[in-house]
Amino acid sequence: MNRTKGDEEEYWNSSKFKAFTFDDEDDELSQLKESKRAVNSLRDFVDDDDDDDLERVSWGGEPVGSISWSIKETAGTSVSNHEGREQLKSRNSFSSYAPLPKPTSTYSLSSFFRGRTRPGSFQSLSDALSDTPAKSYAPELGRPKGEYRDYSNDWSPSDTVRRLRKGKVCSLERFRSLQDKLQLLEEAVSMHDGNVITAVLIFLKRTLSKEILFRELEVRQVALRHLIHFLKEIGDQKLLLDLFRFLDRTEELALSHYREHLNIQDPEKRKEFLKTCIGLPFSAEDSAHIQDHYTLLERQIIIEANDRHLEAAGQTEMFRKHPRKASILNMPLVTTLFYSCFYHYTEAEGTFSSPVNLKKTFKIPDKQYVLTALAARAKLRAWHDVDALFTTKNWLGYTKKRAPIGFHRVVEILHKNSAPVQSSVFYGSENDKSEVPLPTDITGVCQSGGRCGHKVELSHQVQVP
C-alpha cells in the first residue's frame, strides 16, 4: 500500500494513545492508577453480568441457538421471511459452525459404527407400482423404474435377503414352496436385520395358512419374537391371541386379553369386559386378583351412582360438608376403603358401601383396615371413632386398647391431623409396661418413641376433646 508522507504523518499522529511528553502530569504511575480504576470498575461490571458468562438462555429456559429454541422462535413468526431472518440473525449470537470442507480421507470413526454401506442416492419416485396389489415388492414401495435395471428372476434366498437389506426391489412371489419360504426366512434371520425379517414374515403371513405359519415359527424363536412384535404394533389382536393359544402360552394370552380393558373408558363396558377375563388361564393368585378387580368395579359403579344421587339431592350432611372431589370409579381398593370409611362409616354390613362389607368381601387384613379407617376418621377429626378402633372387649368384659399396628404409625397419623391428646400412655410389650407421659406436642413422642414393633396399649385414660 502506497502512502504519501502526509498520510504517514496522519497515521502516526492519529493514534488513540497519548504520546509521552515531559509536560504530562500523568506519568506512568498515574496511568496505572487509571487502569486500576478501570479494572476496579470492572468488578461492578462483572457482578451485573453474572448471568451472561456461560450461556445465553432465552426466557423460556432454552439455550439460545439450540434446536428447541429455534422451533419456538421460527414457528411463531408469520409471513415475512426476510424480517424473520433478520430477527434471528441478531438473536442467534453464538456458535456458528463454518461448513467443513469435504474430507479427503475416507477413514473416520463413523465407519466403525455403521454396519453397512448406505444405498445409493434416492431419486424422485413415481407411485406407479402402488396400484398392483398382487405382487409383493418388499420393502420398496413405488420405486422408480430405473432401479429395476439389475432385476433378475432367479436370485437365491441369500441373494434376495441381501438385496432386501440394501433396500432394493425384490419380488418374493417366486418362493412358492414351503421349503423355499422357510429357507428365505432362515436367511433373513441370519442377517440379524429386523426390517428384513419382518418383511419376510409379512409375506409368509399372507401366503401361508395360520396353522403352518405358527407351527414353523414355534421352533424359530427369533422369527417368532419378531412376529409377535409386529402383530402388537399393527394391533392385530385376534391373530396374536390365536398365536398365544397355539403356543400354549396361556398366561400371556390371558394377560394380553386383560390388557385391553385399559382401552375401555365406559365403566359398564369395562365391567362387562373384566367379567370375560375371569376364568382365563391366569396363575392362581392372579385369577383371584382379576376376580377382585371385577367385583371392585361392580361395587364402585353401585356406590358411585348412589352417592352421586345423594350428593345431588343435597340432604346428606356428609356430602354437604365435604363435597366429593372425584368419582370413586376405577380407584384402587385401599382408596375405595378410605372413601367408604370417610363417607359411609356407620353403615351396617348389609350395604355395598359400608367399610365392613368391603373388608369382608375383599378379605382385607386387620392391619390394613385399621390404618385406613384411622386415616379417614382422623381426617374428619372424629376422635371417638379413633378411640373406638383401639378398644376391644376381652372375655372378662374389660376394655383394653390395642393397636395391631406400630404405635409410631398411629401417632404419625394423629399428629398429621392435629389431634390433641393428653394423657399417660402405656408403652411397650405386654410384660413390660413402662409409663411414658405424652406431652401435648406429639412430635416429642415420635422422636423419642423411635421405631418399634411392639404392641402398644393405650391407657383408657386417653381423653380427647
Next chain:
Amino acid sequence: MAAHLSYGRVNLNVLREAVRRELREFLDKCAGSKAIVWDEYLTGPFGLIAQYSLLKEHEVEKMFTLKGSRLPAADVKNIIFFVRPRLELMDIIAENVLSEDRRGPARDFHILFVPRRSLLCEQRLKDLGVLGSFIHREEYSLDLIPFDGDLLSMESEGAFKQVANMMIRMKREFTGSQNSIFPVFDNLLLLDRNVDLLTPLATQLTYEGLIDEIYGIQNSYVKLPPEKFAPKKQGDGGKDLPTEAKKLQLNSAEELYAEIRDKNFNAVGSVLSKKAKVISAAFEERHNAKTVGEIKQFVSQLPHMQAARGSLANHTSIAELIKDVTTSEDFFDKLTVEQEFMSGIDTDKVNSYVEECIAQKHPLIKVLRLVCLQSVCNSGLKQKVLDYYKREILQTYGYEHILTLHNLEKAGLLKPQLGGRNNYPTIRKTLRLWMDDVNEQNPTDISYVYSGYAPLSVRLAQLLSRPGWRSIEEVLRILPGPHFEERQPLPTGLQKKRQPGENRITLIFFLGGVTFAEIAALRFLSQLEDGGTEYVIATTKLMNGASWIESLMEKPF
C-alpha cells in the same frame, strides 16, 4: 468443534463431524428453502449434533413440532419431516400431508427417518395414500451420539436385541474386511444389562448420578427449580422470581463440573469451598497488580475467572438442592434399606420400611425399585413374600398393575425364587461387591459410587482387564447369559505400537442401558495409575432406576 468431545483418548469429534456432514448432505438434496417438522423426541439428541445455525446455513427457515391436522403456513419450497420410525407418527404425517392447502404454493415433502427406515412405517404411509407424496425418503443413521469425550449413547428406547445383532454383524464385517485401518480400540467388551440387574436399582450417590436421580438429565441438559438461580439484585425484594425451570447443560467442557461430576456427593462440598477460596483469591489479585503488564494479564484472564465464578455459583446451588434431599429422613431410611439388601441382610423377609411406603402410598416407582432390589439380591423372592408384596401393591395402587408386575417378572427383576437357592451371596463375596471400608473422599475402589457397593458390571470389566476372567469362571457360570472371548488377529504391520506406560483402550458397550454411577466407576478405573486400561463407554441408552422401571410399567387408562 465441540470442545468437550476432544478430551478423551479417542477423538469423538471425528464421529460428530461425520454425522453432521451427512445431515448437511441430506439438507442440500432438498434444494431450496425448507421447513423442518420435528418429532419432539429427536430435538434433544439432535441438539448434541447440531445447532440451529447449521440448519439455517442450509436454508432451513422454519421449524415446527409434529402435530395433527394441518401444517402451519410457511413460505418455503420444501417440508421435511424428521421422525422416528413409529406408526403413530406416520398417521400424523399423513394427516399433515392430506390437509395441505391446495390453493397455496405447492410444497415438496420429504422424510428423514432416524435412525433407520422401517418397512412397517412405509407400508402405513402407503395405506394412508400418501407414500407417493414424498420425494426424498431416507434414513439418518444417528446410531451412536457422542455425549462426551468418552461417552456415546444411542438413546434408543428398546432396540436391545437389535443392537446385539448389529454389533455382532458389525464385528463380523469388520473382521472380514480387507482394508488396512488402524483399529482405535484394543478391546471391545459387550455387556448385556441382564448380567447386572442390580446396579441400576440402587440409588446413585455420585454428584452427576444424584442430579439424574432427582431431576433427570436429558441429552446432557437438566431442568432445575429456578428459585435458587434468580440473580440477587438490590432493592428487588424478590418480586420478579422466575417461574420457568432453569435449564443447564452439563458436560466436561465445564471445568468445575468435570472435576466434581464423578465424585461421591459427600466429597463435593469440600471441592466447592476450596474452589470458592481460589476464585476469591484470584479476583483479589487485582490489588496486587502493579505494572501495566500485570494488569493486562489480569484483564485477559477475567473472562475465564468470570466463567469459573458463574460455574461455581450454579453448582453450589445445585449441591444445596441435592443436599436438601439427601439429608431428609426418608432418603436416609431408603438408603439404609438399600444397603441392607445389597449386603445381604434380611432379603428373605417382608421388609417393614417397604410396607410402610406402600401403606403411605409413596410413589409406586420407589416401591417397585425397592422390591425389585430385594428380589435381585435374593435371587428371587420366596413365594409367600412375593405374594404378600404383590397383593399390597395391587390393593393400594390398582389391579391394572398385574400387568406391570408381569413385565417386571419377564425382565427378571421381580420373580419367585426357583430351586430355593440364593446365588447372590456367592457372587457378592467372590466379586467383592460389598466393601465395608469405603472412602468417599479419596476413594481407592469403585465401590465409592454407591458408598459401599461396587457395580457388578464395572467389577467384571475391571477383572477382565486384570487378571482376566479365568479367575472367576465359576461365578461367571452363575451369572445369567453366556460369555465368550474372541480374539481378532491383526496383521503384524498394523499392530499398534504402544508406548511404554500407555494404556490399552477398551470400548465397553452396555446393551440395555448404563447409569452415570457406572460411568463414574469406569472413569475411576481409567485414571488409576496401575490400571492399564482406559475406557470409552457406549450404550443403547443413559438410564437410571426410575426411568427403567417406568418403561416397564403399564400406563393407566
